[in-house]
Amino acid sequence: MTKKMEQDTQLLKTKIKDLIVDEGFQHKEARRLLGEKASEAAVRKETERRMERAQELSEKLVRPLGTTTRPYPMWGSQRVDYKGQSNLEQVLSRIADDSNPMKVYSERPYSEVIAMAYCDMPVPSMLPLFFDGLERRKPESTNRTQMMIGDPGAGKSFMGALQGRMRSTKPVEVFDCGGKNMNELLFEMVLDFGAGDALPKAVDKRLQAGSLEALSLAKLKQLPAGAVTLDDDKNIKSIDWNYFKGNAKPQDVEAAFSILKDVAQIEGLDNASGNMLGMNSQYGPLIRWFIEGREGVLDEYNKSKEGSDNGLQTVWQFLNGETNECTVENPLKNKDLTNGPSSFTFRRDDMQAGFFVTLTGNKTEDGLTTRSLNKSVYSRLSPQTLPDPTEADWQHRICQMMCGVPVSTLYNVFREQADENPKEFGQWLMQLRKTKAELEGVPVPELQETLLENWRNVVNSSRKLARFYSEWSEMTNAENLMTTGNTDLIEEVDEEYSKKEGIDFRKIKQHLEAALPIRPRMLPEDAETKADFKNFMEQPKLGEKEYENPSVAFGTRLVDVLDRMVFEKSEAIGKHKLYEKLKASMDNAGLRDIVLQDGAHSFQRSVEEDLNVSVFDSTDVGKRAAAARKVFCDYIRQVDPQIVEADDDKIITIARLKRALQTVGDDNTAETKDLFIVNRDHESLGAFPLARAKIEDMAAYPEGTEEVELSVSDIVSHEDFMAALALPTVSAKNLDAIWDTNIRTLSEQIEKEQNPQDTEPEKKSSADEIFKITENRSEQGLATTTLRVMFKDAAGKESDVSVHIVLNKNRKKALVVGEKVPTKLLSAFKEAGIIHVDRHAPNAKAKVDAALTDLTRGTRNPELTKRHLADAFRFRNDFDLGEFLVAKKAITPAELKAAREELKNSNEPEAKLDEVLIKQGVLTAAQLADKTKLSEMLVDDKMGMLYEKYVVKDRKKPSI
Amino acid sequence: MTGEGRKTSPPADLLEKTASVAAQQNAMERGCKFLPHGSRLFPVEQGWESTTIRRDDKVSVVSTLLELEETMQSADAKVIFIPIGAMMTDADIEKICQRNATVRTFFKEVKKGE
Structure with missing residues (x-):
């Protein structure tokens, strides 16, 4: 510790009379010091010196809070004019006053005080009490106490200690008054283990090593319950030795003294040098805090022993400024052969800047142990009762717990600025949180960082x-x-x-x-789940663990x-x-x-x-680029054995990927239909990580028109297409680019040719919704399509395969059903909101079912929506109900043949195969619905396409 | 210095520090127990993560309540590691945090799968 730091940590020990920047006060003080006989000139000179000194010390200690450029939220009563009437209302506003800001007298640097004041800010309805607390800590305040009464869990002791923590780096001592005699606040009976705590350390060591004598263990178990913790097997887990140094009741101290004497003797520790054990009376917490110039909290004051605080009345009078001196006698002196001080005198002149006492109490409704205080205590301590929490308070505390910063209150106070420049507001929140993290000694947890980046989500969700x-x-x-x-x-x-x-x-x-x-x-x-009954008793082999943000x-x-x-x-x-x-x-x-x-x-x-x-939602392109780089490099290494470079930076720099993502982000792919995939060319991927691709849709080439010619090498691989879906920014942009209206155009043409008359309006409206689902224009946000990509199977056989996509754009979630993908992509899919299902996996259908239920959750009619999705799927895929049911073994080929026969001979022109199957009793309607569910179709690897939609490399456009 | 050119690999202490930060972040991702006055307790499974955190010279290691309370008085001991055999329960740590209002980060070593 440097000399300056040492001096700084002594500042709160400055006598408050030396900090008061008031000429009248310092003149009186100078006269008192110099005596009545001193000349007025000498007194004036001393006054000047004292004023300069007070000014200098104050400047070192004062940390202003609530100035024009750093306003601080405040809640309170204010007259609000509405329709010509003035009403008294409680509002959340701010303090922003350069002349009279709030002041924290602190040894801590300004940034630490600010981080604590904003991050750990009390809930809005407690802010006036926080304000009062700061006022009472000013040097000129003679009231050095604050008592708060409220419901359990309201944050009373937290707020009291917060003020102390803001001022000093030392912990604030919190004394639990529950069930105790309040005279112990002045003088207390303690065990004295001597300097170095030799006896407790020796006992702890033997306890840990398991070398304590059985009799000693039995004795130690008899120590008061507040000091010993036993484990489930009733063995001693820990001993709280400090409990006997200022927290225990006198009878507990006496009992422990006797037990420990015995233990010391059994263990042979009584003769060792330094293993002293004594019982003393010493100054209690109130006097210690006063002498040391520090803060303390007397918690649960009104749960203390009835009548035990009668002797404290004169002390409260001194502490609240009614008197300037107060002497208290030690009733424990010479009791049971104990030593200790005989009395103590509190003097205003000795009061140090760091001294303050916060008292907390529960409302008397809180159980029998809570008592009503004497009238004299109420009168002297003037307890402040906390109001019942408002919704704004709940929101404040929820934000604080989730993100470490009360985002909602700060947003409400700085709403205009935050709406005008959300990025800057977000950065400010992060700056506060990061400064507080320095005090915690660890980085900001990733979850909190992500939430703060998405602070609007936090404000919205915390409100609800x-x-x-x-x-x-x-x-x-x-x-x-x-x-x-x-x-x-x-x-x-x-x-x-x-x-x-x-x-x-x-x-x-x-x-x-x-x-x-x-x-x-x-x-x-x-x-659906399928248990492996045959091998149930063998420990299962788990799949590769997927990391989840x-x-x-x-x-x-x-x-x-x-x-x-x-x-x-x-x-x-x-x-x-x-x-x-x-x-x-x-x-x-x-x-x-x-x-x-x-x-x-x-x-x-x-x-x-x-x-x-997820990081995919991050507004910081640098973060997205860092995440994209990880996916990119992991993927490249996994699929390309030639790339063995371990250093990501040597494969692609974040800066380069950031530029590429910016280009992708600026592309309105819903219009341009540009797709981006991982560039696999060794020569250029370091400079241009993303190659271009596009869709070639066979539905865009109606019969009679010349179809585009594609070779195998033109079609994008399944892996590359999937990897692009795992890249931040690229994923969303590619999912925007894959939709078209080709099926509608084609259908309308066919419809016109086959039936020049208009169709029934009811049917048309239902069909319109299905078309919209194929085009990603449904108001419900749901869409589905199928793409065709190249896939090389485990045997090395290459063929084109379908990738089915079901999207809920309102919820930014998608289901992608395809082939197996490199494992490194799976965790990125989760971040991207993509549920990937390998259609060959044993539980593929169950996974698809769960995903569809999730995607359609919250729609007007989830079951109808699923049916619409299934219909939309059939628009592009070659679905033959009969063959499908036979393949699924839902019906036999003979039953299909019979049904088709009846359909052929039917007099009803509109009759359909499904109706015939039901009519013939082959399947019930429910069975049919179950067997033709969208999930069944999505995982069917034999499903062909009516109109293939290929993802092809776009060699005309340069890589980026 | 041998004069044979600069070392290209990062110094060992830098690697250890980086590993410690990574281990702390991993542990922090798995959730925490909120303690009084803003302290937090993160369980960390016995293994490379706990070993790395323990070795970090910025982290204080405590095994008894006496050591814990003494360590909490030091403003520099922001991060405290509690080894698996330490003589204290979560309730003990909570009690000590309740009577010493200060913000500390605790990493408590636990058995795998606990």
């Missing part, structure tokens, strides 16, 4: 989550059911339930903790956790009405896809979708 949590909290608060519109829950929600399951801010923590890790996920109820499905995991919690805390314990209301609240808040009452799908994104974010 806040609404839900706020309603959940109201529904589980027995006290307020009548006033919150939850009278119908009176029978189910009682005070006991409220205490146990009531929703407070701590629950957000628990839910996020559960949602953060990637865990196995339950399959949809109707998903934690943010890709974070929203899904969070909403899954909430679904589970809601059930467990209501329906599972017989609270049916509560469950129904909570489910409705989840739907109304939009946790999952929003389906409007008329059945239409809302274009508002759900919480799940907003929080499922």
Whole structure:
């Protein structure tokens, strides 16, 4: 530590009288110091010196908060004029005052104070208390206490400690007052292990080595419960020695003294030098904090022992500024042969800048252990009661827990600037988070970084989550059911339930903790799985592990956790009405896809979708390029044995890939129909990583026109096409480029030729929706098409194969069914929102089914949408129902022959094969629907195409 | 220096630091337990990641509650590693964080698959 740093960490030990920049005050101080006999000139000179010194020290300590260029959010009452009437309302605004900003007197650098003040900011409704806390910490304030009363989990002790943490790098001591005699705040009975804690260290060492005598172990287990933790087998896991140095009750200290004396003797540690053990009375936390000039928090003050704080009244009078001096006597002195100080005198003159005491208390409704304080304590400590949390508070805390920054509050305060320049706002949020991460000693977690880059998603989703949590909290608060519109829950929600399951801010923590890790996920109820019964008792061989970015499905995991919690805390314990209301609240808040009452799908994104974010969504092209480079290099190495270079930079630089992605990003591929694929040419891929491709659609060459001639080498390989779908930017642009209206044009031509009369309007409207699905113009955002690419199988045989694509553009998700792809692409597909299914995989159909259910979720009628998708699929693919059913062994060839025979002889011109099969009793309608599901067709490797749509290399256009 | 030209491979300590950052990031991706006053506890499976984090000279290793509380008093000990055999439970760590309000990052070594 440098000398300057040492000086800086001593600044809070400065006496507050030396920090007050007030001429009148310093003049009085100078007169007092120099005495009555000193001349006025000398006093003036001393006053001047003291003023200069105070100014200098203040400048070193003061960190302004809430200036014109660095406004700080503030919540409070304000007169708001509306329609000519002035109303008193609580609003969220800001403090931005260069002359009188808020001030933090801190030893920490400005950037650290700012990062903590903004990232760990109390919820909006607590900001006025935060403001008061800062005011009371000013040198001129004689009140050095702040007491807050509120519900458990509201963040009272966090806020008190935050103010201390903002000021000093030392930890703020938090003293748990629960069940304790408050006289211990002044003088306490402790165990004295001597300097170096030799005895505890020796015991710990033997405990860890398993070499403690059995009798010692038995004795140690008798130590007070607050100090010993036992494991599941009732063995000692840990001993909290510091518990006996300032946290234990006197009777616990006495008991421990006796036990440890015995243990020391059994272990032969009583004779070793340094292994001292004594019992002393010493200054309690209040006096220690005062002497050391530091902050402390007295937690759960009104859970302390009734009547035990009577002796503290004079101390509170001193601490709140009513008196300037106060002496307290040590009642423990000479008790049971203990040593210690006999008294202590608090003097205003000795008060240091760093000293402050925060007291917290729970509302008296919180159980029997919480007591109402004496009138004199209320009068002296003037507790401030926290308001009930608002939706803005919930949102603030949700953002803080998810991203480390209260994005919603900052957005609300800087809304205009943020909307005007979202990128700059996002960078500012990241800067705050990164500075705070330096204090934490680790980088910003990737999930938080991704969320901050997508801060708008965070604002939107947290608003919905806040609404839900706020309603959940109201529904589980027995006290307020009548006033919150939850009278119908009176029978189910009682005070006991409220205490146990009531929703407070701590629950957000628990839910996020559960949602953060990637865990196995339950399959949809109707998903197909096939167990290997034959080899069930053998340990299975697992497939290659696919890396998954934690943010890709974070929203899904969070909403899954909430679904589970809601059930467990209501329906599972017989609270049916509560469950129904909570489910409705989840739907109304939009946790999952929003389906409007008329059945239409809302274009508002759900919480799940907003929080499922990936690097593909990043606004930072550099990040996308870095991710693309990884996919590019991994892919190239895996498919091209000639490339053995381990250094990605030597294959392609990020800068080069960034330029290529920028070019792709600027291309309106929905119009130009340009496709981009990985350039596999060794000579040029380092400079031009992406080659061009285009679609050659046979549907664009109606009968009679000359078809384009394609050779095998013209057609893009399955691998290269798939790799492009795994590249950020390129993936989305390629998925934009593959749609066309050729099938509609062709159908209209055929229709005109075959039936010059107009078709029935009803049929036409249904067909129109199906056409739109083939063209990616459906309002529901769903589309499907099939592309043809070259594939070399394991035996080296090359042939053209189909790649089926089902897209939900509203949700930026796609299902791609094709051949097996290089494993390195699989994790990138997840990031891209692409579900890839190898059509030959044993569980391919189940995977496709699950993907289709996911893609159609939230549409007006998912089942109808699936049928429309199947119809759209058939427009381009050569689907023969009869052959298909025979191939699937749903019917026999003989049954098909019989059905066709009947169809041929039928008098009904509109009769269809499916109807005949049902009529003949070969299949039921349900069986038929099941066997001809889209998933069955998508995984059918024998499915040919009516109109092939080839992905071909575009050699006329240069690589980029 | 031998005068035979510059070394082309990165220095070993730089490699170790890079590995430690990677190991920390991997552990952080797997979720955490939120502790009082803004501290976080990340489980890290026994293996190369835990070994690398433990070896990082910026990381303090503690095995007992006494060591833990002493380490927390130091402003420089921002990252604390708790080896698998350490004499403390998650509840112990939470208790110590509750009474010493400061922000620290904990990596706790756990058995594979725990």
